[in-house]
Amino acid sequence: MSLITTLARLEAVHTGRAQPAATVRHRHLSDRPMVFVPLITAGEAGAPLGALVGTDRDAPHLLVVPQPRDRDLRFAFLAELADIVLPHVEAYAEQVEAAERTETDPETDKRVKVEVDLCADAAQLVVPSRAGIDFVRLLGRSMRFRRTAEQDPETPHPAPPRVPLLGRWLTHYGERARVPGSSLLLAMTDLLGRHWATGQSTLEDQHLGALLAWIARDPEHPGRTGAEAARRAELARDADGQLLCPPAGPATDPAFDNKLLAPAIERYDRARTALAAAEDGLEADDRLGALTAAEREIRDLVESRTRPTWDAVWRGLDLLRELPVGAHVEERWTRDRWSFTSHRDRILSGEPPQPRRDDAVTAANKLATREREQARLEAQEALDDPLVMAGRRLAGEAFAGEVVDVVMAYSESKRPSPRPLVTVRTDDRPYLGERVKVYRSLGGKPQTAEYVGPAAPDDGSDAGAGTGDGALVLRITDRMGRGKEPEAGSVPEKGDLVCFTLFEHEQRGGAKLPDPEQTPWTHGGPPGEAAAVPEAADAQTEEDVL
Amino acid sequence: MDKGALASALGSPSVFGQSQFAFVRGNAFEARVKADGGAELLRLVHERLDRGARPPAEARVEVPDLSATGPEGRAARTSLALREATGTPGAWTLLDHPMLALEVAGSPAFLEPDAVVVHPDGTWTVVEIKSFPMLDGSADPAKVGAAARQAAVYVLALEQVAARLDPAPRVRHRVLLVCPKDFSNLPTASAVDVRKQRAVTDRQLARLTRIDEIADALPEGVCFSPEQPAEELAASVEAVPATYAPECLSACELAFHCRARSREAGAVTCLGRPVRAELGGLSTVGDVLAAARGEAGDPDDPAVAALRRAARLRAEALATAGAGTGEVSACR
Numbered sequence: 001m002s003l004i005t006t007l008a009r010l011e012a013v014h015t016g017r018a019q020p021a022a023t024v025r026h027r028h029l030s031d032r033p034m035v036f037v038p039l040i041t042a043g044e045a046g047a048p049l050g051a052l053v054g055t056d057r058d059a060p061h062l063l064v065v066p067q068p069r070d071r072d073l074r075f076a077f078l079a080e081l082a083d084i085v086l087p088h089v090e091a092y093a094e095q096v097e098a099a100e101r102t103e104t105d106p107e108t109d110k111r112v113k114v115e116v117d118l119c120a121d122a123a124q125l126v127v128p129s130r131a132g133i134d135f136v137r138l139l140g141r142s143m144r145f146r147r148t149a150e151q152d153p154e155t156p157h158p159a160p161p162r163v164p165l166l167g168r169w170l171t172h173y174g175e176r177a178r179v180p181g182s183s184l185l186l187a188m189t190d191l192l193g194r195h196w197a198t199g200q201s202t203l204e205d206q207h208l209g210a211l212l213a214w215i216a217r218d219p220e221h222p223g224r225t226g227a228e229a230a231r232r233a234e235l236a237r238d239a240d241g242q243l244l245c246p247p248a249g250p251a252t253d254p255a256f257d258n259k260l261l262a263p264a265i266e267r268y269d270r271a272r273t274a275l276a277a278a279e280d281g282l283e284a285d286d287r288l289g290a291l292t293a294a295e296r297e298i299r300d301l302v303e304s305r306t307r308p309t310w311d312a313v314w315r316g317l318d319l320l321r322e323l324p325v326g327a328h329v330e331e332r333w334t335r336d337r338w339s340f341t342s343h344r345d346r347i348l349s350g351e352p353p354q355p356r357r358d359d360a361v362t363a364a365n366k367l368a369t370r371e372r373e374q375a376r377l378e379a380q381e382a383l384d385d386p387l388v389m390a391g392r393r394l395a396g397e398a399f400a401g402e403v404v405d406v407v408m409a410y411s412e413s414k415r416p417s418p419r420p421l422v423t424v425r426t427d428d429r430p431y432l433g434e435r436v437k438v439y440r441s442l443g444g445k446p447q448t449a450e451y452v453g454p455a456a457p458d459d460g461s462d463a464g465a466g467t468g469d470g471a472l473v474l475r476i477t478d479r480m481g482r483g484k485e486p487e488a489g490s491v492p493e494k495g496d497l498v499c500f501t502l503f504e505h506e507q508r509g510g511a512k513l514p515d516p517e518q519t520p521w522t523h524g525g526p527p528g529e530a531a532a533v534p535e536a537a538d539a540q541t542e543e544d545v546l
Numbered sequence: 547m548d549k550g551a552l553a554s555a556l557g558s559p560s561v562f563g564q565s566q567f568a569f570v571r572g573n574a575f576e577a578r579v580k581a582d583g584g585a586e587l588l589r590l591v592h593e594r595l596d597r598g599a600r601p602p603a604e605a606r607v608e609v610p611d612l613s614a615t616g617p618e619g620r621a622a623r624t625s626l627a628l629r630e631a632t633g634t635p636g637a638w639t640l641l642d643h644p645m646l647a648l649e650v651a652g653s654p655a656f657l658e659p660d661a662v663v664v665h666p667d668g669t670w671t672v673v674e675i676k677s678f679p680m681l682d683g684s685a686d687p688a689k690v691g692a693a694a695r696q697a698a699v700y701v702l703a704l705e706q707v708a709a710r711l712d713p714a715p716r717v718r719h720r721v722l723l724v725c726p727k728d729f730s731n732l733p734t735a736s737a738v739d740v741r742k743q744r745a746v747t748d749r750q751l752a753r754l755t756r757i758d759e760i761a762d763a764l765p766e767g768v769c770f771s772p773e774q775p776a777e778e779l780a781a782s783v784e785a786v787p788a789t790y791a792p793e794c795l796s797a798c799e800l801a802f803h804c805r806a807r808s809r810e811a812g813a814v815t816c817l818g819r820p821v822r823a824e825l826g827g828l829s830t831v832g833d834v835l836a837a838a839r840g841e842a843g844d845p846d847d848p849a850v851a852a853l854r855r856a857a858r859l860r861a862e863a864l865a866t867a868g869a870g871t872g873e874v875s876a877c878r
Contacts, residue, residue: 003856006824007838009817013809013831023867043568045679045729068567141681142729201792201818227809235561235802254563262566356682386866390859394852538728 002391008197016225018196018214023387025323027191028183028333030124034088035060035313037128037306038135040250041068042257046138048077049252049261050302053084057314062306066268066298071157078143079160086162088123089169093344095120122184122333122340125173126317128208128248128309129189135250136185137174143167144353145537155537168353172343175354179370181332181377184340188316189248195323199226208312209233209245216319246305248312260301268294326384332377352534360523361516368510376507383441383505392501393428400499401426403492404471405455410484418476418486423455424498425471431502432472438500442479442490446505449474474500548772549799555772555779558806560799572677576660579675579724579733583609584640584661590735591663591671591722592638599638599666606637612644617656620645625707631664632715639664646703652756659700663722670708672700672721680725680734690723690738697721698743702751719744760786791819825849 008019037060038051050064061084065077099118102111127133144167146159177185193205198214205211213229221229233245242260243253252261271291278284358366382389382398392398405423410416432438432451439446455471480486492498517526553560579587588602599605608631614623624644631639641662647654661673674697678689704717720737727734768782783803790804790813798804808816812830815822826849828834837843838857843850 003824003852004860006817006821007834007853007856007860009821010814010831010834010838013812013817014835020864023864041567042565043571043677045681045726138681199817201816201821203792203795203818235559252565254565254568257565257567258563386863387860390863394856394859539730539732 002394004387004391004394005197009199012197012214012226013199016199016227017217018198018226020195020387021193021197022195022323022381022385024326024385025320026194026326026329026381026384027181027186027320028124028325028329028336029317029320030121033124033126033317034085035126035310035317036085036132036136037248037309037313038132038139038250039252039302039306040135041065042251042254044068046135046142047074048139050077050299050306051081052303052306052310053081055088057310060307060310062299062303064295064299064302066295067265067272075157075160075163078139078163078166082160082162082166086166086169092119092121092123092340096341117341119337119341119344122337124183125185126313127185127187128313129206130187131250132248133174133177133185133187136170136177140167140169140171140174142538144171145356145535147537164353165347168347169343171354172339175366176336176339178366179339180374181380182336182339182373183333184336188313191320192316195320198230200230204230204234207234208248208309208316212312212315216315246308248309249306252305256301256305261298264294264298264301268298270294326381328380328384332380335373355535359516359527360519361513364513364523368513372507372509375503379501379503379505379507382501382503389499389501392503393430396429396431397503398499398501399424399426399428399430399472400497401428401470401472403494403496403498406491406494409475416484418480418484418491420476420480420486420491421452422449422474422476422492422498423471424474424500427470429470430472430500436502438474438502439505440498440500441505445479447476447479447490449476449500551772552770552779552783553799553803555776556783556800556803557776558800558802560802562799568677575677575726575731575733576675578731580640580642580661583607584642586733587661587673587724588638588640588663590724590733591665591673594722594735594737595671595718595720596665596667600636602638605666606634608634608637608639609642610639612641617645617647621647621656625710628662628664628670628704628707628715629711632668632670632711635668636666638666646700646707648699648703648706648751650751651754651760652758657700657703659697662700662704665718669716669718670704671718672697672704673724674700674721675724675733678725679728680736681728683736685723685725685736693723694721694738694740695743695747697723697738698740698747701740701744702748789815791815792817793819825853828853 005021008021012019032055034053034055035057036051036053039049041047041049047068048063048065049068050062052060052062054060061080063077063080063084065073067073096117097120098115100113101116103114104110105112125136127136143159143163146164146167147155148161148164149155149158150161151164152158173185176182177187189206189208189211192208192211192215193202196215198205198211200210200214207230210230210233213233214226218224218229224232236244237255238244240259241255243255246256247253268291271287271294275284275287275291278287382392389398389400393400401424403422404425407421407423409419409421411419430438434451434453436451438449438451440449441447452473452475455473476486476491480490514520519526550560550562584607585602588607592599592601610627610630612620612623612627614620624641624646627639627641627644631637631641641664643658643660644662646657646659648657649655659672660675663671663673665671674693676689676693678685701717701719701721708714708717719741720739722735723738724733724735726732764785768785770779770782772779774782783800784807788800788804788807790801790808794801794804805816812832814825814829814831814834822829825834826847828837828843828849833842834853837850838853840854843853845851845854
């Protein structure tokens with residue numbers, strides 16, 4: 001956390017309100033995001049209890065597993081989820097536009113442009129918290145190796161037809177969420193935490209209710225400070241001992257499990273056993289009524305715990321939409337669209353699901369992507385947002401100031417090119433050494449300059465001590481056109497306000513990695529035949545979870 | 547002392563609790579792992595930790611009865627069983643829920659590991675059974691870390707028992723963590739090296755202020771009974787110094803109480819330990835903000851100077867953004 005953010009947090013403590021941590025929105029928000037608020041059963045790995053999902057804030061789909069230990073009911077839940085999520089995803093996958101991509105021609109080894117399809121937009125998934133992202137990943141892992149009756153007629157517990165496909169999409173979303181700056185799958189707590197500084201620790205910011213309490217004033221209690229409202233969201237309980245603001249999940253509050261959910265599930269089990277034991281049609285009808293009532297009760301319980309979170313997520317989306325969007329957000333979203341499109345293409349071409357473990361080349365590629373995107377995100381956020389840039393300036397990684405002098409100079413080559421010397425007066429204290437490269441944004445492209453040294457003081461006193469007044473001399477080295485005279489507007493003029501960064505604005509990719517077939521022996525060698533065999537489904541036991 | 551009851555009496559109830567679903571599942575899994583005289587558990591110990599020894603399926607296996615009255619009795623019974631097991635080379639011995647005593651801050655604490663296994667060569671291994679899954683060979687690092695710290699305490703307690711035997715048997719520093727495999731309830735296991743956690747815990751235990759020293763420092767008549775009026779109770783709790791940090795929230799029942807106190811005092815540590823470290827000698831919100839605004843503090847103090855620069859830059863950036871030139875305003 002930079003000192004600027006710390007200061008914002010302290011001001012939030014002092015004022016009782018969250019303070020801005022960004023002046024623009026740094027993540028893409030879809031016009032039709034799909035919000036997913038899942039709940040899980042405590043103690044069972046990835047066993048869903050229920051969820052609210054949908055794109056209409058007033059009409060979420062409620063999905064419930066009345067007995068989470070029952071495989072068939074869980075499959076019914078997943079099939080229902082697939083019927084809601086997949087049509088949404090596929091609608092985006094069908095809308096394409098033409099785009100160009102450079103590829104290496106396998107025959108000539110030359111870089112050529114190829115015309116390809118790019119999805120015009122991508123489906124966006126929003127979950128309440130970071131734990132929700134982990135759960136999406138877990139759901140994906142639990143589903144993508146399932147076998148349907150069509151794939152394998154022998155399988156003992158076939159999954160509903162579209163469940164493995166949903167697993168592959170959720171896995172892709174979960175993986176993409178690990179790429180810094182991506183917006184395919186977002187956690188509301190992360191989004192809000194990025195844009196506002198609250199008067200509590202980042203640990204407490206993981207509680208969506210508490211976080212929102214700092215940011216948005218409760219219309220019914222406008223006088224409450226953020227700290228009071230957050231405390232209420234964290235701890236306040238009703239007469240039954242239930243939290244007034246249920247946790248955003250996917251884990252539920254133990255008091256809810258023990259006092260409300262467990263008895264309801266027990267009643268459901270009893271009603272089911274009774275129905276199975278019914279001896280004639282009349283009796284069965286009665287008992288079916290009892291079973292439906294028991295199921296209804298669990299549905300109501302699940303809805304009562306997910307609906308507040310659902311509303312909170314949409315409230316958060318409203319708040320974020322009030323911020324103007326950052327200039328580079330669109331560009332990063334295009335990368336997300338490429339990622340979405342490439343996954344669509346893998347599925348269309350009939351490739352197997354993502355393996356349990358990546359091979360060495362894929363893993364290295366993913367890691368390189370995350371590193372590159374992290375650097376890109378940091379640079380772009382700073383360029384888009386003066387508040388982020390202020391943090392970089394404080395850290396000595398950028399400086400802003402006024403141009404006080406421009407002296408024309410030329411390079412000493414055969415065809416002299418312009419190398420103007422620009423003197424900038426700044427109060428910032430950048431970490432500059434001789435010939436260190438600095439960059440500024442010129443019409444959206446970076447212009448490079450190098451540091452020459454501190455400016456000689458005006459009064460002609462001892463040079464070298466001239467750093468005191470904070471004037472620096474820079475030599476501009478590019479983006480001035482081909483001619484002897486620099487193009488108009490390409491060199492800053494006296495009186496201009498400029499901001500240079502010590503970090504690069506655009507990230508270069510690293511060296512290309514070999515194809516998986518060429519994996520060197522140091523990294524396990526080529527995948528060989530073992531990789532050609534499709535991965536087996538997970539072993540199943542009688543009392544299996546998922 | 548029941549800190550949970552104390553916290554409730556203070557008006558800041560703790561939020562800890564276990565769902566009965568997790569409880570039932572955890573117990574069912576542990577029972578499954580230890581079923582059949584611990585055959586599966588011993589197989590895992592042999593496979594992951596001691597492949598050189600004779601497989602338990604072919605060797606003698608002992609599962610001594612450890613029941614006794616009271617924790618002291620059970621601890622004594624455990625020591626006896628460990629001594630016997632170490633004296634019978636060639637056999638595997640499984641101690642199901644043994645009881646160990648460890649001195650913490652001058653008073654004995656009783657610990658109950660899930661299991662301890664004595665190998666045929668007389669060495670001891672701590673077994674920790676957890677119900678979080680090991681998915682494709684890896685589990686949640688935070689949970690594994692917590693399990694390793696827990697197991698390290700058991701290793702320390704076992705080493706105290708071992709030190710009383712002659713010759714002292716070796717307590718293995720690799721413990722066995724048993725978890726459900728993927729999405730099933732089949733057990734799988736992994737050896738976890740707890741040398742680091744053991745060293746850290748050992749050092750922390752040695753550094754803990756002894757309870758009698760804390761008690762000596764308290765004024766006469768301090769009482770922590772949850773039955774007394776909240777104000778008196780709060781005053782009593784106040785007499786024991788505590789340093790709150792946000793990490794406490796996930797570990798201590800009294801954390802919400804300490805947080806409220808810490809916030810009242812305006813301590814910056816409420817926002818996290820790193821924040822405190824960043825701010826040099828300034829430890830309260832009021833001090834920091836006054837220093838940042840230039841109302842207080844020594845401008846030659848590097849922390850104060852940095853704060854003022856930060857405040858100036860922040861104000862400038864917000865002003866630029868507020869002026870309606872939201873995009874790339876700092877960078878033309």
